[in-house]
Amino acid sequence: MRSYRILVCLLVCSLVQVTSSMAAEMTTKHEYMPGREKAIPHVSGDKEFSNTYQYWKDPESLKKAVDDGLMSHEMNFKDFRWMEKSMEGDMVLEEGLAYFNQENESGKSCASCHGEDGAELKGVYATFPKYNKRVNRVLTGPSQIEVCAKERLQRDDWGPDTRPNSLIAFYVASLADGATINVDTSSEPMAAAYERGRDLYFKRVGQFHYACSSCHTPPTAGNYLRGQRPTTFFGDAAQYPIYHFPYQLAGDDYSYVFTMQHQIRSCQQLSRMYQGKEGSASMTDIEVFIRASSNGYPMSIPVAEYNMNTDYLERNIDQ
Amino acid sequence: MSNKSCFQLSAINLLMRGVAIVMLLGIGFVATAAENEKPQWVPGQPYPPELLDQYPCHSYELECGQLPPPPIEKVEFNEELNGDPDRGEKIAINLRWGNCIACHKLPGHETGSGTVGPSLVDYAERSLPYSYTFQRIWDPRVVNPDAHMPVFGPNRILTKNDIVDVMTFLYATK
Numbered sequence: 200m201r202s203y204r205i206l207v208c209l210l211v212c213s214l215v216q217v218t219s220s221m222a223a224e225m226t227t228k229h230e231y232m233p234g235r236e237k238a239i240p241h242v243s244g245d246k247e248f249s250n251t252y253q254y255w256k257d258p259e260s261l262k263k264a265v266d267d268g269l270m271s272h273e274m275n276f277k278d279f280r281w282m283e284k285s286m287e288g289d290m291v292l293e294e295g296l297a298y299f300n301q302e303n304e305s306g307k308s309c310a311s312c313h314g315e316d317g318a319e320l321k322g323v324y325a326t327f328p329k330y331n332k333r334v335n336r337v338l339t340g341p342s343q344i345e346v347c348a349k350e351r352l353q354r355d356d357w358g359p360d361t362r363p364n365s366l367i368a369f370y371v372a373s374l375a376d377g378a379t380i381n382v383d384t385s386s387e388p389m390a391a392a393y394e395r396g397r398d399l400y401f402k403r404v405g406q407f408h409y410a411c412s413s414c415h416t417p418p419t420a421g422n423y424l425r426g427q428r429p430t431t432f433f434g435d436a437a438q439y440p441i442y443h444f445p446y447q448l449a450g451d452d453y454s455y456v457f458t459m460q461h462q463i464r465s466c467q468q469l470s471r472m473y474q475g476k477e478g479s480a481s482m483t484d485i486e487v488f489i490r491a492s493s494n495g496y497p498m499s500i501p502v503a504e505y506n507m508n509t510d511y512l513e514r515n516i517d518q
Numbered sequence: 519m520s521n522k523s524c525f526q527l528s529a530i531n532l533l534m535r536g537v538a539i540v541m542l543l544g545i546g547f548v549a550t551a552a553e554n555e556k557p558q559w560v561p562g563q564p565y566p567p568e569l570l571d572q573y574p575c576h577s578y579e580l581e582c583g584q585l586p587p588p589p590i591e592k593v594e595f596n597e598e599l600n601g602d603p604d605r606g607e608k609i610a611i612n613l614r615w616g617n618c619i620a621c622h623k624l625p626g627h628e629t630g631s632g633t634v635g636p637s638l639v640d641y642a643e644r645s646l647p648y649s650y651t652f653q654r655i656w657d658p659r660v661v662n663p664d665a666h667m668p669v670f671g672p673n674r675i676l677t678k679n680d681i682v683d684v685m686t687f688l689y690a691t692k
Contacts, residue, residue, distance in 0.1 A: 230574075230586075230587050232664060233664055402574075403587055404575050404576060404582075405573050405574070405575070406570065406573050407668035407669065407673070408573075408587065408588060408668060408669040408673060413666055418666065419621075419634045422632065422633040422634045423631075423633045423634070424620050424621065424634060425613075425617075425619060425620045425630070425631065425632045426630070467576075468567065471570060471573075472570065472575060472576065473567075473570040473573070473575035473576070473577070473580070474567060474570075475575075475576050479577070479578075479579070480578050480579075481576045481578045482576070485576065
């Protein structure tokens, strides 16, 4: 009797094992969207993805493409994302500067270390995220601001998803307006962070089982997602943080400024993925990947995510 | 290896019996009450963010970061199409339900839609089999492993009924 039960058990077990290993084989193949291996940490990598790079690789090409009458989606939507500066955004920078200069109880501010109005921080934002030896961690711009605020100014409430942090990040980024993005992924630990971030970017997750790349590579990129216009992951980081009126991230008040970390969360929420914690290891890796994908492109701050011109919606696009 | 999983199987067995006994005793009420406190997604409403960690996610720390993808579901459909086309249309154009319009032009909705997928305006005229269409919507990975459509069936975004209604809408001739 006993051996009979063991036999049945063995049989069932091997069956269970066969089916579960089959399932594993069937599914792991589909865990990533294709294309990871083609990505490189430079804006020209777009050539492998969208065939639009020639139209927006520099301001002259973009201007020519617009004059030639190309449509937004044929330029990977870079025309309005990148060309025009935002007046409203400019006004918000004043608020960022006020936080930058705001003294704590002992009379210290960001300016105490980084010069009046951030004179010492020109161009710096174009190199973030960056490995910080002292804290032994890769830091995004907002995470660096958090570390500085906590350690030097005893401000524990200036974390990455707070208003002062986002507005300071916006201001500091504006000091790099025109600087060429240069996130150095040539050595460890940044090289590994880039690769992990790239894998996460192509990993299918969430209720829809989408990857970031589901929308940010063709056919979704370069097309219209209802009224929205997703682009490839090259070049756009050059405008972040970005003025995002009229949309705010649910439950927060950033004065409509989106850092890259907010944007990632916003896309996660939009596509029913579990939202990451800003500044966490995985979210930082994703930002390393996105920002390094803009290497070689000039920063343009402040610009607005949404232009109010919606002509493109009226046009008829047949495919 | 198989010895170990045998043990697991019988352990689960024991556990199930335990659960059955607990339920018989009425202790199950506590569990159900706790279950009810979790928010539920109402189609057409925003998806409660706190429910999303049941699917794979990006995190290195949370369990959802290690979850495998939902198994691919191959489905059959040999029935008549007698759903509710009006309800189907609602599902197809609602941003927080089927949202087909995000990517496809739909019958009666030629403007303002997305352009990611092929137009479905004349879908009825193309006489594609119901079984193909049902599978495409339920789990597109069977047709195209790298499909850009959501996995509506496996992750319970749409029920079978919902999909039949959407199909009834798509196949209805104007």
